Amino acid sequence: MSVISCWERKVSSKHKVDLEPIFAFLRTRTPEAWITRALSEQDTLLVDHANCEKKAASTALNLMYRYVEFPKLLQKLSRLAREELRHFEQVHAIMRKRNVDYPQLSASRYAGRLREAVSKQEPMRLVDTLVVGAIIEARSCERFAALAPHLDAELADFYGSLLKSESRHFADYLDLAKTVQESSVVDDRVRHFLDLENDLITGEDTEFRFHSGVPVAA
Numbered sequence: 625m626s627v628i629s630c631w632e633r634k635v636s637s638k639h640k641v642d643l644e645p646i647f648a649f650l651r652t653r654t655p656e657a658w659i660t661r662a663l664s665e666q667d668t669l670l671v672d673h674a675n676c677e678k679k680a681a682s683t684a685l686n687l688m689y690r691y692v693e694f695p696k697l698l699q700k701l702s703r704l705a706r707e708e709l710r711h712f713e714q715v716h717a718i719m720r721k722r723n724v725d726y727p728q729l730s731a732s733r734y735a736g737r738l739r740e741a742v743s744k745q746e747p748m749r750l751v752d753t754l755v756v757g758a759i760i761e762a763r764s765c766e767r768f769a770a771l772a773p774h775l776d777a778e779l780a781d782f783y784g785s786l787l788k789s790e791s792r793h794f795a796d797y798l799d800l801a802k803t804v805q806e807s808s809v810v811d812d813r814v815r816h817f818l819d820l821e822n823d824l825i826t827g828e829d830t831e832f833r834f835h836s837g838v839p840v841a842a
Contacts, residue, residue: 798810
């Protein structure tokens with residue numbers, strides 16, 4: 625069971641979110657070195673966060689187009705896509721308020737490496753995609769909680785406000801995976817992808833991004 629810091633308890637308590645399932649699910653917590661780098665590159669953090677919200681909405685919509693035979697998936701991911709786009713709007717509004725430019729950023733290796741490991745055959749392709757979605761949402765939630773105590777009041781409150789939806793998205797993706805395959809199969813795939821995710825989070829990265837690993841000089 626992961627230890628939750630006093631600050632994280634305050635953040636989650638204010639926004640009425642139980643973070644323990646997130647911390648218990650993930651193999652590791654965000655390295656302190658990444659938090660230090662994030663605080664020194666907040667413009668890049670915001671830009672890549674905005675990109676992540678757009679990608680999350682796009683992923684949900686793509687799944688809705690591809691898998692129309694799953695009514696529960698359509699309902700949950702429709703709501704998720706709307707929420708992710710709303711989050712994008714909120715991040716973008718903060719960027720504009722702070723005069724943060726919106727340049728094109730290269731994607732981090734994180735999501736790409738996870739998706740490279742997705743099965744090419746159905747139904748495991750869908751199962752793996754949903755498991756990867758759950759892991760990305762869980763890590764996003766964990767990073768919002770890790771960052772919030774160190775940010776200014778506006779950003780801290782905004783990131784705290786995202787915890788509830790991100791933790792729900794994490795649970796929704798896992799639940800949907802278990803409507804496609806039995807729990808034991810899904811659990812095996814979760815273990816596989818969490819091992820990979822742990823390597824990505826604890827490994828070194830020369831580029832700073834929202835989901836990058838331990839920062840090192842280029």
